[in-house]
Amino acid sequence: MPMEVPAARASSAGRLPAHETSTLRVTGVTTSSDEGVVARPTRRARWSLVRDGITVATASAVGRPDRRWFVSVDAWRVEDTEPLVHAMIADLGHDLHTRIDGSDDDALELWSRFGFLPERSEIEFVFSPDPARTGLADVAMPTGLTLLSAADADETELRHLDEQLRNDAPGTDGWVNDPSEFHDQTFDEANFDPETYLVALDPENRRFGGLVRIWTGRNHARLGLIGVAAPYRRRGLARALLAHALHPVHERDALWSPPRRTQATGRASPCSDSWAVSRQVRRPYSGGRRSVEVVRVGTHPVVGAHRGDGAELVLRQLEVEHLEVLPDPRRGD
Numbered sequence: 001m002p003m004e005v006p007a008a009r010a011s012s013a014g015r016l017p018a019h020e021t022s023t024l025r026v027t028g029v030t031t032s033s034d035e036g037v038v039a040r041p042t043r044r045a046r047w048s049l050v051r052d053g054i055t056v057a058t059a060s061a062v063g064r065p066d067r068r069w070f071v072s073v074d075a076w077r078v079e080d081t082e083p084l085v086h087a088m089i090a091d092l093g094h095d096l097h098t099r100i101d102g103s104d105d106d107a108l109e110l111w112s113r114f115g116f117l118p119e120r121s122e123i124e125f126v127f128s129p130d131p132a133r134t135g136l137a138d139v140a141m142p143t144g145l146t147l148l149s150a151a152d153a154d155e156t157e158l159r160h161l162d163e164q165l166r167n168d169a170p171g172t173d174g175w176v177n178d179p180s181e182f183h184d185q186t187f188d189e190a191n192f193d194p195e196t197y198l199v200a201l202d203p204e205n206r207r208f209g210g211l212v213r214i215w216t217g218r219n220h221a222r223l224g225l226i227g228v229a230a231p232y233r234r235r236g237l238a239r240a241l242l243a244h245a246l247h248p249v250h251e252r253d254a255l256w257s258p259p260r261r262t263q264a265t266g267r268a269s270p271c272s273d274s275w276a277v278s279r280q281v282r283r284p285y286s287g288g289r290r291s292v293e294v295v296r297v298g299t300h301p302v303v304g305a306h307r308g309d310g311a312e313l314v315l316r317q318l319e320v321e322h323l324e325v326l327p328d329p330r331r332g333d
Contacts, residue, residue: 038176039176039177040065040178042063042064042065044061044062045063045091046060047084049083049084056076056080057073057075057076057080058084059071059074059084059085059088061088061092064175065181066176068171069095070097071088071096071098073085086114089114089298095297095298099122099294101289102121102289102292112294116294116295117295117296119171119295120171120293121293124290124291129221129246129250131250134246136239139239141200141237142235142237142240144203144204145209145232147199147200147244148198148200149199150192150194150197151197152194153208155179156179158199158211159177162225163176163177165210168227168230191217193215196216197211198211198244198245209237210228210229210238211227211241212225212226212245213226221249226238228241
């Protein structure tokens with residue numbers, strides 16, 4: 001699908017010059033079929049375990065646009081977890097996912113009772129954006145590519161690029177953005193920063209090559225996604241995108257968190273170039289918290305479901321609503 005974007009020429013440092021007045025016709029990286037595609041906005045469901053008229057435990061589920069349902073239980077007693085988990089399994093009928101602290105063996109054992117098995121793990125780090133520590137000083141854009149702020153990009157094409165990169169990444173394949181939800185979450189005033197949400201533009205071939213987005217707050221910043229389309233990989237584009245997006249973060253002297261590094265069997269992530277930079281630079285960092293995503297396949301039967309003595313389950317709500325941009329698991333970003 002064609003779009004209009006400001007034409008821009010890269011400077012020697014790879015940065016965009018001042019606003020240009022001419023326009024360039026660009027064909028997006030992905031297009032929808034004539035029949036259209038089904039987009040599923042984020043959905044939420046909640047359950048309550050009620051005993052003697054009092055809610056003693058709750059459960060919630062979030063259905064993401066990739067059709068993955070992430071569930072959680074808030075209960076003081078372990079025995080109150082079982083009826084809530086069985087209720088979610090019975091009501092939702094989908095594969096169910098949840099994230100657990102990788103060091104919490106008790107939680108892993110508890111969820112395994114209900115048929116949840118480890119699918120992938122993630123490691124979260126905190127880095128300094130200082131180019132002297134990251135090794136990303138004076139990094140130019142690859143030849144033939146330039147930068148464009150997401151604020152100046154056609155929103156439809158930006159949404160298609162987001163979908164393409166998510167479908168290439170482990171744990172978010174099958175993602176289809178709802179246009180309204182994508183707009184609300186992308187341009188959320190509390191987190192969107194036009195200086196740190198950048199798109200790589202290939203003017204000659206009239207397409208986007210990748211993107212980087214850093215969500216910023218008053219005293220923090222988080223790298224939600226850095227991804228490169230297949231034809232532009234192995235050219236240092238991810239490294240350049242990261243360098244340019246981190247520059248304003250460093251100038252503001254904010255701490256930042258990169259996206260979780262996924263460890264799973266399957267395809268390589270389009271974010272792999274950026275992680276190669278992290279491994280090669282070997283600069284000081286903190287964090288390293290590991291989480292495990294476990295999944296229960298929806299075709300497994302519910303075994304031994306019960307509600308406990310004197311307890312009843314109440315489905316409190318099942319409705320469509322938006323998730324906050326921060327924190328996960330709204331995105332794999």
